[in-house]
Amino acid sequence: MTIKTTESGVKVRGGRSTREAILEAASRLIHVHGYNQTALDDVLRESGVGKGNFYYHFKSKEELGYAILDQIIASFLERTLEPCFADPEGRALAQIRCFFDRVLETQRERNCVGGCPLGNMALELSDVHEGFRARLASVFSAWRERLTLVLRRAQRGGEVSGECRPEAVADFLVASLEGAILLTKLTKDIVVMEQCVAEMKRYLSLFEPRT
Amino acid sequence: MTIKTTESGVKVRGGRSTREAILEAASRLIHVHGYNQTALDDVLRESGVGKGNFYYHFKSKEELGYAILDQIIASFLERTLEPCFADPEGRALAQIRCFFDRVLETQRERNCVGGCPLGNMALELSDVHEGFRARLASVFSAWRERLTLVLRRAQRGGEVSGECRPEAVADFLVASLEGAILLTKLTKDIVVMEQCVAEMKRYLSLFEPRT
DNA sequence: CTCTCTGTACCAACTGGTCAGTACAGATGA
DNA sequence: TCATCTGTACTGACCAGTTGGTACAGAGAG
Incomplete structure (x- = not known):
């Protein structure tokens, strides 16, 4: 056509x-x-x-919703998540910090409006349609998976200390980012986001081996 | 009557x-x-x-919404937030940890269903009615204020190190808790919440003065 | 004490508008 | 001329809010 x-x-x-x-x-x-x-x-x-x-x-509005969701998910994975972790040789903590900055940047671009498309749909639809909830859970799970992998790799390479439990840290990072975006949307103040990202970096530094 | x-x-x-x-x-x-x-x-x-x-x-459904919101806010402040910080002599970090545990406990009681009433309304309504957004922003602000105060007090008493910036830490803690609840609702898995709380405690320990 | 009067509390039926989804006829191209 | 598209007009469900009226308790007058 x-x-x-x-x-x-x-x-x-x-x-x-x-x-x-x-x-x-x-x-x-x-x-x-x-x-x-x-x-x-x-x-x-x-x-x-x-x-x-x-x-x-x-077929229906719901099907449109699924299509949009798939689009958001694909865009997030391809344009935000994966580029940061593309280099398998890169330093893991630097990649994660870079990812934080990228998320911060998107909030700045959007003037703190709209929040996180994934988080929004998660809260709005997860109770309504099990299909939406499952799909959303899967992308968050891919996200956590990505972070878990990079942390585990870093741990093997000695870049990250042994007391880091990759799964738990990944969960926490995802949750904190989502929460930071929510709070930023609510306060309409990018400073909140900046502070949260700064504290997340401070938290990450906990796992740097003592010199 | x-x-x-x-x-x-x-x-x-x-x-x-x-x-x-x-x-x-x-x-x-x-x-x-x-x-x-x-x-x-x-x-x-x-x-x-x-x-x-x-x-x-x-007067309207909206007015009902405001009444519900006021009720949620009052209940949160009186039954969850303030009790943890009631003792002005208590150790600040212990009080904050206790608060984390209390929030975790509510999630357990609710079987990870429903999420955070405040966060839900924030995401659902902050775009629609400015009135809702403002009211919600004010309660989050009270919450952050409470944490900021207790951290500042702890800092004066030497319980918390000087590198802690109370406002930023408070923002981060609130955001992380909200994000953790959101992720827990989505995954329907209390382990996520437990891990997040554990990592938040680990983060907090950053500010304990080195012995 | 009783009878009206008045304001509070309440109900059932309705209105007007919105919205997802449908029916169908007309256009367009191989 | 048949299959693929596309626009218009419609339907039925839903839902916030309205209306017109009832029930009844208590106050005051006779």
């Missing part, structure tokens, strides 16, 4: 890009207003897609 | 207890399903109060 332009300059979307237009509008709206507060009609108005058209491409 | 009982054993509520019945049912439902997901009709069915009656006692 190709994208064409009529004489009036209005874009006529082919099949695949209609789906993309919906996803783009929906992910923007859902990020700002939340899933439940985002009416399907708003998504359609924003994306310029008709209702019948929407239901041709999606 | 008094509470009376008819010959059939059905309670006829006077003014004040109707309000209480509504608040009780609403706070239970809202804690489980969230504010937006709780229909007014559900609250009314649960509490056995008619709709007109509800609107006699409350």
Whole structure:
């Protein structure tokens, strides 16, 4: 399917890009207003897609929700989490600190608005649909897994002391980041986020072997 | 107004207890399903109060929300936060650790369900109504204030080392607890909470003066 | 003491609006 | 000319809030 332009300059979307237009509008709206507060009609108005058209491409609003969630998850893994830990030779603690900074940076870019897309959906939907909860739990679990692996590797290499229990530390780091983002959203003050990241780095330094 | 009982054993509520019945049912439902997901009709069915009656006692659903929130805040301050820090002579770090344990205990009691009532409302409503956001921000701020004070006191007494920046540490502790509760709700696994609390204690030990 | 009057507490039925989802006809292209 | 798309108009459920009225306790007047 190709994208064409009529004489009036209005874009006529082919099949695949209609789906993309919906996803783009929906992910923007859902990020700002939340899933439940985002009416399907708003998504359609924003994306310029008709209702019948929407239901041709999606089975339901719930399916749209899953698609958005998958998109958020993929984007988080590819654009935020994995790049920091790409180098298997890099120093683990430095990579983790770099990851903190990256998360801090996203909050700054967003002016503390919107919070964490994953955390938001987690709180909003985990009670409602088991499917959402499971999917969200899996990404948090991938996140913790990544941190656990890098910590374990560092421990083997002697970069991190033996008293570090990688699973527990990973859980704690994920929780703290999510909490920091929540508190930042609430106070609308980036200083909170900065302080939390600074304290997380201080906490990490606990595991540096004594020189 | 008094509470009376008819010959059939059905309670006829006077003014004040109707309000209480509504608040009780609403706070239970809202804690489980969230504010937006709780229909007014559900609250009314649960509490056995008619709709007109509800609107006699409350201006709107939003006002009910405020009342619930005030109740949650008061309960948190009186029953969870303040008792831990009541003794001005107590050792600060021990009080903070005790507070962690108390929060952990509430999660255990609730079987990891429901998360933190304050955090839930924060995430759900802070974008929607500025009034909710402000009220929530104020309680988190009281919470951080309490921790800041106790840390500062400890610092003066030499119980906590000078490198501790009380405000930053307080922010971090609050954020971490909230994040831990969120992650616990999502994974439905109390071990996550236990590990996070353990790591928070380890972090705290950073500030104990070296012997 | 009794009869009206008044304000509080309460109820059932309804309204108006929103929203997810459906029906279907028209367009478009192989 | 058949399958793939797309827009419009509709449906039914849900839900916050309204309305018009009842029940009844207590106060005051006769």
